[in-house]
Amino acid sequence: xxxxxxLHDALPILASACTAxxxxxxxxxxxxxxxxxxxxxxxxxxxxxxxxxxYFPTTARVGLTVLKTANGSAYDGTGTYNVPYQPTAASTxxxxxPVTTGDDILLSAAQATLYGYYPYVVDxxxxxxxxxxxxxxxxxxxxxxxxxxPNLNDHAPxxxxxxxxxxSRVIVRIHKNVYTGTAELTYIGxxxxxxxxxxxxxxx
Numbered sequence: 001x002x003x004x005x006x007l008h009d010a011l012p013i014l015a016s017a018c019t020a021x022x023x024x025x026x027x028x029x030x031x032x033x034x035x036x037x038x039x040x041x042x043x044x045x046x047x048x049x050x051x052x053x054x055y056f057p058t059t060a061r062v063g064l065t066v067l068k069t070a071n072g073s074a075y076d077g078t079g080t081y082n083v084p085y086q087p088t089a090a091s092t093x094x095x096x097x098p099v100t101t102g103d104d105i106l107l108s109a110a111q112a113t114l115y116g117y118y119p120y121v122v123d124x125x126x127x128x129x130x131x132x133x134x135x136x137x138x139x140x141x142x143x144x145x146x147x148x149x150p151n152l153n154d155h156a157p158x159x160x161x162x163x164x165x166x167x168s169r170v171i172v173r174i175h176k177n178v179y180t181g182t183a184e185l186t187y188i189g190x191x192x193x194x195x196x197x198x199x200x201x202x203x204x
Contacts, residue, residue, distance in 0.1 A: 030154040031104035034096040036161045050142040055092045061120035069111035069150045076108045084120045107154045114159050116146035
């Protein structure tokens with residue numbers, strides 16, 4: 001099945017009023033300095049996670065976007081939307097750098113909020129990231145989203161982002177016990193904390 005994940009769920013809903021940022025010189029000057037922490041395997045929860053540690057392997061690629069903190073609009077210049085970054089080492093304190101040398105996200109005097117997701121998808125729309133859920137855990141990527149990091153600028157370019165698993169694996173075991181009749185499983189309803197709608201799995 002194909003679902004979508006929206007990073008804009010975390011965007012503030014603000015009026016598009018003129019702010020002090022609009023009157024400042026917004027020439028990009030300072031490169032983003034980023035560290036990132038993977039969520040690891042939650043206690044007592046069997047996830048689809050293929051990254052069970054609190055750090056990413058050096059082969060990991062995340063997509064990063066910065067938008068204006070004031071109103072969620074596009075940030076200054078180019079090269080600030082869905083930019084692929086990678087870690088320099090397999091460590092929670094590792095610095096993350098752009099996959100393509102020279103493609104650093106540059107911060108100006110305007111306040112920026114950083115958004116991130118994993119794994120990176122070329123030309124992705126962060127309002128509707130595609131998630132392809134396979135029937136086996138190994139075939140399903142460990143989709144993640146990052147807690148937004150606000151108030152970054154050329155004088156405060158350092159961000160430490162914490163990632164979160166977007167999917168969980170649910171195992172349902174049904175025990176017949178002493179029941180001797182015949183029965184048929186119609187559906188199993190599952191409700192999540194982040195979304196109110198019910199998902200039905202199994203035979204209809």
